[in-house]
Amino acid sequence: MGLKTAFARLAAGAPARCFAIVGAGADEIAPWLRLDPELAIVDSPRAADVLLVLGRFNEDTLHAAAAVHDLVPPPRGVVSWSPGHEAARGLPFTDAVALSDPSEIGSAAVRLRDELLSGRRASSPDILPDVDPAPWRGVGPFGQGGAGMTGGVPYGRPLAGRANDRDGLKLDQILVRVGPFLPPFPPGLMLDVKIQGDVIQEVSMPAAALDDGSSVADEHHSSEAPGSTEAMTRFAAVQHDPFIAALMRPVPVADLELARARHHLAWLAEALRVSGLEAYGRRVLKLARTVRPEAAEPVDDLSRWLRRNLSLRWGTSGVGVVSASQAAALPGGPVARAAGDGRDVRSLDPAYQRLGFMPVVLEVGDALARWRLRVAEAQQALTLAKRSNGSVTTPSGLVEGLRGPMGARVSASTALVTMLPELLVGMEWGDAVTAVVSLDIDMAEAAVLHDVAAEGRAS
Amino acid sequence: MHGIAAALAIFFVTLVGFLILRASERHIAPSKSTAPARVPFTGGRAPDTHAWNRYHVRYYPMSLLFLAFDMEMVFMYPWAVVFVDEGLIALIEMLMFIVILLFGILYTWRERALEWA
Numbered sequence: 181m182g183l184k185t186a187f188a189r190l191a192a193g194a195p196a197r198c199f200a201i202v203g204a205g206a207d208e209i210a211p212w213l214r215l216d217p218e219l220a221i222v223d224s225p226r227a228a229d230v231l232l233v234l235g236r237f238n239e240d241t242l243h244a245a246a247a248v249h250d251l252v253p254p255p256r257g258v259v260s261w262s263p264g265h266e267a268a269r270g271l272p273f274t275d276a277v278a279l280s281d282p283s284e285i286g287s288a289a290v291r292l293r294d295e296l297l298s299g300r301r302a303s304s305p306d307i308l309p310d311v312d313p314a315p316w317r318g319v320g321p322f323g324q325g326g327a328g329m330t331g332g333v334p335y336g337r338p339l340a341g342r343a344n345d346r347d348g349l350k351l352d353q354i355l356v357r358v359g360p361f362l363p364p365f366p367p368g369l370m371l372d373v374k375i376q377g378d379v380i381q382e383v384s385m386p387a388a389a390l391d392d393g394s395s396v397a398d399e400h401h402s403s404e405a406p407g408s409t410e411a412m413t414r415f416a417a418v419q420h421d422p423f424i425a426a427l428m429r430p431v432p433v434a435d436l437e438l439a440r441a442r443h444h445l446a447w448l449a450e451a452l453r454v455s456g457l458e459a460y461g462r463r464v465l466k467l468a469r470t471v472r473p474e475a476a477e478p479v480d481d482l483s484r485w486l487r488r489n490l491s492l493r494w495g496t497s498g499v500g501v502v503s504a505s506q507a508a509a510l511p512g513g514p515v516a517r518a519a520g521d522g523r524d525v526r527s528l529d530p531a532y533q534r535l536g537f538m539p540v541v542l543e544v545g546d547a548l549a550r551w552r553l554r555v556a557e558a559q560q561a562l563t564l565a566k567r568s569n570g571s572v573t574t575p576s577g578l579v580e581g582l583r584g585p586m587g588a589r590v591s592a593s594t595a596l597v598t599m600l601p602e603l604l605v606g607m608e609w610g611d612a613v614t615a616v617v618s619l620d621i622d623m624a625e626a627a628v629l630h631d632v633a634a635e636g637r638a639s
Numbered sequence: 640m641h642g643i644a645a646a647l648a649i650f651f652v653t654l655v656g657f658l659i660l661r662a663s664e665r666h667i668a669p670s671k672s673t674a675p676a677r678v679p680f681t682g683g684r685a686p687d688t689h690a691w692n693r694y695h696v697r698y699y700p701m702s703l704l705f706l707a708f709d710m711e712m713v714f715m716y717p718w719a720v721v722f723v724d725e726g727l728i729a730l731i732e733m734l735m736f737i738v739i740l741l742f743g744i745l746y747t748w749r750e751r752a753l754e755w756a
Contacts, residue, residue, distance in 0.1 A: 201683075224680055244683025250675035308675040313685070333689075335677055340692040352692035362682030370684070377694035 188297040195220040196289040198259075199228035199252065201245050202367035203235030204624045205263035209282045210234060210367070211446045214453075215465055218286035223363045225251040229296065230289045231304075233260040233273065234282075241360050241368065246272045246307040248361055255296040255303035259288050272307050312336030345376055353381060364454045365616055368623030371600065378609040383601040423586055426579045430572035433531050434473065436579075437561035437568070442468050443582045444514075444558040445479070447620050451551065454617050455495055473566035476559065483555045496547040500603055500615025507545065510599070513584020513592040515619055518553040519545030525580035531571040535564055547618035554620075583620055593625040700752035707743050711736070 197220045202210045213232070214221050222228050225248050237245055249258065249272075258276035277288050295301035313336040343353035359370040374382040422435045445468030453461035467478050486492065502510075507519035516523065517539060524539035526532040540556045542549040578585050584592025596619050604612045679690050715733070722729045747753055 226680060247675060247685065248683045251680050306673055306675060310673040312674050334691065335689060337686060337689040340688045345695055349695060351694050354692045355687055356681050357684040357686060359682040
């Protein structure tokens with residue numbers, strides 16, 4: 181017992197290892213958790229002590245959340261937070277520490293971890309039943325033999341099917357159900373990927389793939405009035421988003437552009453982390469939080485460093501090339517602009533025209549081009565914010581958001597998700613991860629715009 | 640006779656040590672693997688098939704390349720011994736040898752053997 185106490189005391193000094201599952205309405209919080217010194221965000225629930233449940237979830241994602249919960253090794257605990265002070269509705273975690281203030285997440289996770297390690301609090305029990313999907317039994321009288329390597333159904337699951345590989349061999353092809361909570365893929369993204377070795381041979385999307393956590397509420401839209409309490413709560417949660425606000429009323433250009441620069445830098449921080457440059461990613465994330473239009477030199481330094489970095493160029497050059505025709509099929513946005521398509525809603529706005537706005541356009545369309553374009557756009561956004569001198573936008577029902585044009589019927593993220601199967605087939609797994617991260621997909625975007633449309637009809 | 644006694648003693652000490660460790664396992668990490676915890680983590684959805692699968696590892700040309708450079712290292716040990724006496728000639732000879740082997744890398748590169756996919 182003495183040894184255990186000593187270990188618990190040692191562990192109490194370390195940050196709480198947390199795995200975060202992010203639902204709708206939490207994308208404002210989730211990226212910044214990595215800056216919290218009390219938290220160590222890990223990429224697998226198996227490496228975590230505490231499960232962070234942030235935002236709202238629908239039926240499909242709730243089941244996945246329960247499965248992720250059971251993968252966290254005991255003793256484990258759950259910290260949950262949901263936007264708009266609403267209770268974590270329908271969550272299966274009975275003993276979760278529910279917070280109303282997201283700034284308390286770090287201290288709550290550390291406290292919970294300490295209680296778990298010292299035995300003052302019991303581990304959160306399994307949610308799913310402890311039964312294999314099928315008994316492990318072969319064709320022989322003792323359960324031995326049968327097709328495949330072992331015969332039977334190991335751990336209740338049959339062995340993989342066969343398919344041709346590029347050398348004319350017939351080899352096993354396994355179906356990997358990616359998502360909805362597999363970092364660094366965007367939260368909520370679900371893909372059914374067939375891989376042979378680590379080469380992707382087929383990608384499809386499950387029926388619920390384009391849903392996000394909000395669709396529990398979406399289902400009510402048909403029966404309830406658009407201005408229902410539920411829609412209002414969700415709508416209020418995004419009111420502070422300057423891009424949503426710009427859909428309906430004039431907004432200072434400086435606000436929009438600073439938000440854009442911050443978002444692009446935060447995205448870059450995540451992309452750097454995924455590329456293995458975690459410490460540099462954290463520095464960029466700090467920069468994203470503190471950058472001001474008057475002090476944009478660190479962003480220029482960052483851009484220079486990126487241009488010179490050979491290993492990043494090797495990792496991203498030629499990966500996930502979006503062709504000119506694919507770019508034309510997108511509604512616009514950074515991904516299309518990195519592939520030579522210069523459409524940008526800002527070009528039509530009088531305020532931007534007065535500032536002499538010209539969209540940044542690159543030709544290549546690969547992940548490297550998207551990296552460079554976002555950094556160039558962050559620089560441009562800071563310059564625009566600095567020179568805007570209080571000018572405001574003119575609402576036109578369409579605004580150039582972080583990922584492309586946003587409007588009641590337009591969402592760049594939805595178009596990007598639809599493009600994914602075509603883009604990923606034939607890639608190695610590592611390249612596929614780089615490609616998906618470089619697209620910067622937000623699964624919640626479409627649902628939020630749905631709300632704005634509803635709000636527009638109601639008012 | 641002493642030898643056998645010593646061997647048996649070592650065997651029994653190891654056996655007892657192993658059994659003690661095995662028995663204390665539960666106390667060190669008091670958790671058991673459950674069915675939901677055995678599922679590979681791919682984002683929260685359960686897989687249809689088991690993860691055991693056969694795939695083309697494509698390591699054959701890579702292993703040939705490894706052998707070539709492994710043998711090169713074997714030649715470098717005696718070379719390092721005589722290097723000080725022989726001087727520049729030895730250096731040039733070793734460089735020629737290494738350059739010839741480098742063609743092997745170029746060949747493997749051209750054959751796409753260094754790519755996994």
